[in-house]
Amino acid sequence: MKTFQxxxxLAACTGQEVAVSDWITITQQQVNLFAEATGDHQWIHVDVEKAAAGPFGGPIAHGFLxxxxxxxxxxxxxxxxxxQxxxxxxxxxxRFTAPVPVGSRLRGRMKLLAAEAIAGDGMQMTWEVTVEREGSAKPVCVAESLVRRYP
Structure with a gap:
C-alpha cells in the first residue's frame, strides 16, 4: 500500500497511475445481498441454475455492484x-465493458486525472478507475470518479 503524507x-501525481488495489473475489452471496439491497433480482444475477444455461454460462455480478x-x-x-x-x-x-462472472477476482487501477483545491482546505480529485478481471485482457468497468478529501 502506498502512503502519502x-x-x-498526492496532487503532485496528477497524470499518473497512482496505485493498484488488492484483488477481491466476487461471491454469489455478495451478488444476492446486492440484489436484496437494490431490488434487482434479475435471473442473470440470482438464479444460479437458469443463469448456467444463459448467455454468460453462469450468474454475473450487477454492474452497479x-x-x-x-x-x-x-x-x-x-x-x-x-x-481524515x-x-x-x-x-x-x-462504462461496464464486460460481464463479471461470480467467482471472478477484480482489482482497481487508479490514475489521478486532476486535483483542485476546494473550500475547507480540501481537494477534489478526478480519478480514472479501471476495474480489471484476473485472466482477462479487457477491463470490466472504466469509471471517472470524483472524490473530495479533507484534512
Missing part, C-alpha cells in the same frame, strides 16, 4: 495520513 503530495467496489479499491491501494475524511462527489463517466 498530504493531499498536496462492480461500481460500488470503487471505495474498497481506493482503501486497499493507498492512504493519505494527512486526510473522503466523500464521493459523483461520476463523470461509467
Amino acid at each position: 498530504t493531499l498536496a503530495e 462492480t461500481l460500488s467496489l470503487l471505495p474498497r479499491f481506493f482503501e486497499s491501494s493507498f492512504e493519505i495520513t494527512g486526510s 475524511m473522503g466523500v464521493n462527489y459523483g461520476l463523470n463517466k461509467v
